[in-house]
Amino acid sequence: MEDMRKSKHPIGGLADKLALPALTLGTVLTALAFLLAFTVASPVMGAKVNGVELIGDEMIGNQILLSQKIFYFHMPVAVTSMVVLAGTAFFAIRFLMTRDALYDLKAKICTELALVFVICTMITGDLWTRFEWGVWWTWEPRLTTYLILTLMVIAYFILRAAVDEPERRATFASVFSIIMFIDVPISFMITRLIPSSVHPVILRTDSGLSPDMLAPMLCALFGFSLISYGLYRFRTRTEIIGQRVDVLKEALDNKLGN
Amino acid sequence: MNSVLQEIYSTILPSMPFIIGAYVLVWVALFVYVIFAMRRFKTVESQLALVERTMNDRVMNDRQ
Numbered sequence: 554m555e556d557m558r559k560s561k562h563p564i565g566g567l568a569d570k571l572a573l574p575a576l577t578l579g580t581v582l583t584a585l586a587f588l589l590a591f592t593v594a595s596p597v598m599g600a601k602v603n604g605v606e607l608i609g610d611e612m613i614g615n616q617i618l619l620s621q622k623i624f625y626f627h628m629p630v631a632v633t634s635m636v637v638l639a640g641t642a643f644f645a646i647r648f649l650m651t652r653d654a655l656y657d658l659k660a661k662i663c664t665e666l667a668l669v670f671v672i673c674t675m676i677t678g679d680l681w682t683r684f685e686w687g688v689w690w691t692w693e694p695r696l697t698t699y700l701i702l703t704l705m706v707i708a709y710f711i712l713r714a715a716v717d718e719p720e721r722r723a724t725f726a727s728v729f730s731i732i733m734f735i736d737v738p739i740s741f742m743i744t745r746l747i748p749s750s751v752h753p754v755i756l757r758t759d760s761g762l763s764p765d766m767l768a769p770m771l772c773a774l775f776g777f778s779l780i781s782y783g784l785y786r787f788r789t790r791t792e793i794i795g796q797r798v799d800v801l802k803e804a805l806d807n808k809l810g811n
Numbered sequence: 812m813n814s815v816l817q818e819i820y821s822t823i824l825p826s827m828p829f830i831i832g833a834y835v836l837v838w839v840a841l842f843v844y845v846i847f848a849m850r851r852f853k854t855v856e857s858q859l860a861l862v863e864r865t866m867n868d869r870v871m872n873d874r875q
């Protein structure tokens with residue numbers, strides 16, 4: 554049997570050894586982000602009120618918008634979903650170049666993770682939209698392009714389930730995931746390209762995020778990135794071992810049959 | 812509480828279900844995926860144990 558550490562898709566190497574620390578650190582960072590968001594990050598002010606009041610050591614003359622706290626998880630999960638989808642596209646291209654089925658497996662696992670983060674983005678975004686804009690849904694450019702992305706991620710799994718032959722399934726899924734990835738930069742850039750878009754733009758040079766707001770946001774961003782890496786390695790390792798067990802079972806069946 | 816403070820804090824309580832919902836549901840979504848990953852791992856682990864047992868039985872039979 555091929556040495557698992559020396560193969561083109563090694564398991565049990567450094568990348569796998571880092572998975573558990575990454576998962577643990579990611580969980581700690583996201584928990585820290587949650588705490589910082591509600592303790593350190595200054596509140597965002599809304600509409601003016603009739604008068605001012607001294608709260609703590611500050612004179613406040615506006616409504617306090619606590620709903621903005623959703624942003625500290627919403628934006629990091631959205632960015633993570635896009636990064637993971639870049640991984641899907643990368644492995645899809647590698648599969649089309651090499652026809653190595655394990656690249657297709659890695660692309661599938663990346664899309665699984667993308668589905669989780671896309672769902673998280675839609676949930677957090679929708680809850681914020683419902684409270685701030687008073688509607689569950691609006692056909693705003695960022696929301697629309699991200700909804701298309703969500704539907705494409707779901708369609709990826711429907712496509713995989715619809716094709717039985719493994720080689721054809723992998724080829725179709727790879728081509729589809731490359732097409733799917735085209736929507737990622739469109740969704741990311743749409744708020745910059747269409748000025749009428751009402752979706753807030755955070756990643757820009759003058760975003761106005763003070764260090765106390767930047768800290769929880771970055772903690773959550775690195776936290777979710779590490780969690781996605783840890784889960785990706787864990788799932789990849791499980792599936793590669795599963796495939797090797799299948800090969801062993803087949804060999805054993807043949808031997809027992811003789 | 813005076814009327815100005817009431818106005819300043821007016822959006823906090825109504826927004827709480829949405830904020831709690833957002834944070835809880837993110838953790839729930841990730842937790843569900845972790846459970847799915849763990850279940851798949853357990854299945855692979857039990858399949859490996861079965862292969863190992865079958866091979867051991869085969870070796871024992873060959874020796875006898």
